[in-house]
Amino acid sequence: MLLPGTTRLLQRLLLLSTIATTHATVILSSSGHDGGNDEGALVAFKAKITGHSGVLASWNQSSSYCSWEGITCSKKHRLRVVALDLSSQGLAGSISPAIGNLTFLRSLNLSSNGLHGAIPPSIGALGRLQRLDLSQNMLTGDIPSNISRCTSLPVMYINSNRGVQGSIPAAIGSMPSLTSLGLANNSLTGTIPSSLGNLSRLTVLYLRYNYLEGSIPAGLGDNPHLWFFQVAINNLSGLLPPSLYNLSSLYELSIADNKLHGSLPPDLGKGFPNIEKIGMGANRFTGALPLSLTNLTKLQVLHIEQNSFTGVVPSELGRLQDLQVLVLEGNEFEANDEQEWGFIASLNNCTGLQFLDIGSNRFAGELPGSLSNLSTNLLWLRAYSNNISGAIPSGIGNLPNLEVLSFSENLLAGLIPESIGKLTQLNQLLLDANRFSGRLPPSVGNLTGLSILVARENSLEGLIPPTIGNLSKLTLLDLSNNKFTGLIPKEIMGLSSISRALDTSYNMLEGPLPLEIGEIPDAIGNCRVLETLLLDGNSFQGSIPATFNNMAGLTQLNLTNNKLNGSIPASLANITNLQELYLAHNNLSGPIPGQLGNSASLLRLDVSFNNLQGDVPEVGVFRNLTGLSIVGNNELCGGIPQLHLPRCPSSTARKNKKTMPKSLKIAIPTIGALLFLLLFVWAGFLYKKFKPAPEATIPQQFTEMELPIISYKDILKATDGFPETNVLGKGRYGTVFKGTLENQDTDVAIKVFNLQISGSYKSFQVECEAIRRVKHRCLVKIITCCSSIDQQGQDFRALIFEFMANGSLDRWIHSNSEGKFGQGALRLSQRLDIAVDIVDALDYLHNGCQPSVIHCDLKPSNILLNQDMRACVGDFGIARVLEEATSKCPINSNSTIAIRGSIGYIAPDVHRETDDMFKDGISLHYYAQAALPNKVMEIADSNIWLHSEANNNNDKTHITRTRECLSAVIQLGVLCSKQLPTERLSMSNAAVQMHAIRDKYISS
Structure with a gap:
């Protein structure tokens, strides 16, 4: 029971307490949490920026930081920064770790700048973050695993930072709010973490253009919301998980340029009701296209090129009425009659079709007339490298918007139709290596947009049409190897x-x-x-x-x-x-x-x-x-x-020179001819008497080199019967075995050609011809060859080379998951020695042997390392002797029509870019040039730095010289890769400069 007046006292105390609490709250909100830390974080951020487009000019204390350009502050929490957006502002420098102090930050967008250095782990402290975009910079190092602490983050893009490496942190799979994850176009290695299958809200997954390996986790196919799935251009292998075919929400499936295999399921058309884009080219898929594919009625883009698909193309493709792009190039599809060519007539229903590529397959027979009834929107029509015969349909002119038309390397014959002149939008017309006859129609003069016209290797005759003079945009004209007159x-x-x-x-x-x-x-x-x-x-x-x-x-x-x-x-x-x-x-x-x-x-x-x-x-x-x-x-x-x-x-001597008597002029050639005839008869007699048995015959190229004769039995014994354990490597035309020849103590490498593969005979002859002409310390030494008969009475061909103890350069610059070899194992001095050996080999091939030889397939797997880690160039299977190349593939031509060799090669032995980052005017040449001279460490292999004694010992002088060395090497690469051949450094000069760089660095 309260005493009198106690109740009133308690009421007063409660009122005072409420007033005091309210006042304290006001004080706290106006002082202790006024955003002062945010301003300090922004000042620290600016201190790390070394260049910008002027966007940071407003970042000074003359105004509130909430008014600084690129800054957004909260309306609810006064003076707290909630957004930092400086995308595309030309920023250079690094990202300050102080960024982690902006704890109210909801959006951080620094994309499309030139920022370098590591991604600060302090970003993991931004618990309120809703969007993180660091794409298109020059960031390096690993993705910090504690970025997973941003548990509210739905959108994370770290695309296009080629210096970002290491594995994808498995902890990212514990970010439940993540809906969009972009890690494309980096240098990530390892496998795709299975934990990503836990991201049940994920709609977008961009992992393309990395070095990821292993299989695709099955759990990714269990996500009912996944819309974009892009893992193209990696080293992924294995089968596609069956769960992936059941993603009903999927809009785009992009798995091209990997090592995936298997066949497509018969019920493919049931699992992708919303699919619009399928890209699975450049893999190892086999089998036929399932008929159910035609049920994907929303499909717009189908890329399945460069696989091993077989059979007949489904004739019901026309059911895909939204189809815009169909690329079947580089498979084993067949068509031999009108019925099997039926898919072309079916495609007449696809009124939006823009790109059709059926090149490099096994299509034969005549082109159907329905080809002329394809969509008038068609831009590209390519049917090159098949066995198509007959004539070009006369209605080809019904495709008025064509920009590229290629019928190269077929069996087409007859006249080139006059109607081809109706294709006024053509940019490229490629009709080479067929059997066309008659005149080149004057109507080609109507193709005023044409930049490339190639009709070589046909039987065209008559006068060259003067109307070609109307083609004011023509940059390349090739009419060689025909019968033109006048x-x-x-x-x-x-x-x-x-x-x-x-x-x-x-x-x-x-x-x-x-x-x-x-x-x-x-x-x-x-x-x-x-x-x-x-x-x-x-x-x-x-x-x-x-x-x-x-x-x-x-x-x-x-x-x-x-x-x-x-x-x-x-x-x-x-x-x-x-x-x-x-x-x-x-x-x-x-x-x-x-x-x-x-x-x-x-x-x-x-x-x-x-x-x-x-x-x-x-x-x-x-x-x-x-x-x-x-x-x-x-x-x-x-x-x-x-x-x-x-x-x-x-x-004086010329004036006194006497003329040879006429009788002597006649007698000397006559006597010489008789002596030659006698020698010829005598040589024939000796040949018949001592002609070797068929088992011992070898190609003429090798008889000129006086190589020892070796039989199939010798090869069989040297390799112990060709076991898999002796395999050193496999290529397109054969297998290389390790072996030991009888009566020799040293190992050899024996390249056995698979003569069942089309082109292997030619490859053997080409390599014989090339090797016959070359001899250099930086070329793999040929010991002998074998042209014989095996135990089944079949032709047998093999080449025997010096054994290279340290294998290929490819194994040393591409480490595997077990860490065997790998680029980290190569010191800078070794890299320089290898580079010197390679340029010496190319200088010799191009300038030091007669006639010159163009290797045509220079790549790390064809560069071998001996016991002393010195490089030798090998594998001349598709090389060209310049005598052949001058009329067909000019050494200085920029034309890509006759590209030979592996991806990454363009004649003559120069790099070709295939990375997706090199587009829209950006090239490897430009990328390297832009890094000179101060940013070379950012684009060079980080292993050079990590394993450098200069780094370990913090030797500033050595650090400087290492940077100078790398800058010189990259500068040399820039000079050798200019767009115009006339601007490039010659191989001889490149070799001299590479020697100078190596000698200067090693001697120091």
Whole structure:
């Protein structure tokens, strides 16, 4: 029981307590939590930024940080930063760890800048974060695992930071709010964590363009909300989990460019009711396309190229009425009659179809007339490298929007239809390597948007249509290896747009060489920029026009095998960029112009089999025995001693020179001929008497090398019967075994060709021909070969090479999950030695052997390391000797029409970019150039730094020299990879510079 007045006292105390509490709350909200820490975090962030577009100019204390550009503060929590958005502002520098102090931050967007360094682990402290976007920067290092502490985060994008490496943190699978995860276009390794299957809200998963391996976790197929699934361009293997085929929500399935295998399930069409895009090209899938595929009625894009799919293409494809892109290229699909070609008629229902590629399959028979009834929206139609016969449908002109039309490498015959002239939007017309006859229709002159016209290797005849002169955008014209007659129309020779190549070689053209080609300026009034001019193998007469010297961009001029006369114009030496000049097998006379020796660019000169006279110069190209051919000119004299030409007589001696009696002129050749005949008969007798047995025969290329004879039985014994345990490697055309030849103590590598594979015979002959011509310390040494019969009476071919104890460079720069070898095992000094060996090998192949050899498949797996870790280039299975290449695949051509070798290769032995980050004007060349000179450590392999003694010892001098060394190597790569061949460093100069870099670094 309360005393009187107690109740009133308690009421007053309660009121005072309430007032005091309210006042304290006001004080706290206005002082202790006023956002002061946020301002400090922003100032620390700015301190780490070394460059920007001016966006941070407002970041000063003259105004509240809530008004700074890119900053958004909370309306509810006064002065607390909730958004930091500085995307696409040209930021450079690193991300300050102080970013973790912005604890109210809901959105952090620093995408599309030039930020480098590591991702701060302190981001894990941002518990309120709703969006994190660090894409398209130059960040490096691992993804911090404690980023998983952002448990409320729905959107996380760290795409396109090629320096980001390591594995995907498994802890990301414990972020329950995550709906969009983008880790594409980085350098991530390891496997896809199975924990990602726990992200039940995930709708978008971007993992493409990394180095991920292993199988795709089955749990990812259990997510009922997954919409985008992109894991293309990795090293994933195994079967697709069956659960993945049942994702009813899936819009895009992108698994291309991996090592996945298996066949598609028969009920494929039941599991993807909403699918619009399927990309599964460049894998190892087999089997037929299931008929149920045609139930995917929302499908717009189907990419299944570069697999091993077989059978007939379902004729009901027309049910996919929304289809826009269909790419079947590089499989084993068949069609031999009208019924099997039925899918083309069915596609007439796909009114939105824009891209159709059926190239490089096994399609045969005649093209159906229904091809002409495809969608008028069609942009690309490619059917190259098949066995298609018959004629091009005359209605081909019904596809008015075509930009690319390729029927290359088929058996098509008959006339090229006049209606082709209706395709006025064409950019590329490729009709090469068929059996077309008759005239090239004049209607091609209507294709005013055409930039590439290739009709080589057919039987086209008559005059070259002068209407081609209407094609003002034409950059490449190749009409070689046909039966064209008459003159080259002056309208064509006057086209200023032709810059890449003009090739009319090996026809029946005649008359004088056209003057117009050197007289017509380009579109902006400069000298002609044509790079390659091939007029060889015709019947051109008269002299070489002096106007050719106006073609400043010319790098290769081939006039071989014509009927040209007169002298060689000295003005040819004025062609600034000329590297190759071929004038052999003509009727040229007079002296060789000494000015050609003063040309700084000229690397190859062939004037053989003419009537040239007088002194051979001794400077420039005339000192390069591998790049000079002067044989068949019996009145030449002088030159460097290695040419073994007679000394040039003095003027007095020439006056007193007596003429050989006519009777002696007749007698000497007659006696020589008789002696030759006797020797020939005697050689035939010896051959019959001592002819070797078939078991011992070897190719002519190797008899010239005097290699020892070896039989199939010797190979069988050397390898212990070809067991799998002795396999060193496998390639397209055969298998390499480790073995030991009888009576020899050293191991050898034995390349056994699989003659059941189409092209293996040719590969064997090509490699024999190439190896016969080359011998260098940086090329794998050939010991012998075997051309014999196996135990089943089948042909047997093998090459025996020196054994390379340390395997391929590929094994040393691509580590596996067990850490065996791997790039971290290579020190910088070893990398420099290997680089020197490779450039030495290429310099020899291109410039040091005669004729030159283009490897055509240079890649890490074809570079082998010996016991001392020195590199040797091997595998010449698709090499080209330059004599063959000059008319078909010019060494300086930019054309990609005749690309040979593996991905990453473009002639002649130069890198080709395949990374998805290199697009929209960004190239590997640009990427490397942009890093020079201060950011080379950010683009170089981090293992160089991690395993450097300079790093471990914190030796600042050594650190500086290491950075300088890497900068020099990258600068050399930039010089060798310029867009125009005329701007690139020559291989000889590249080798000299690489030696200088290596010697300077190692000696220091």
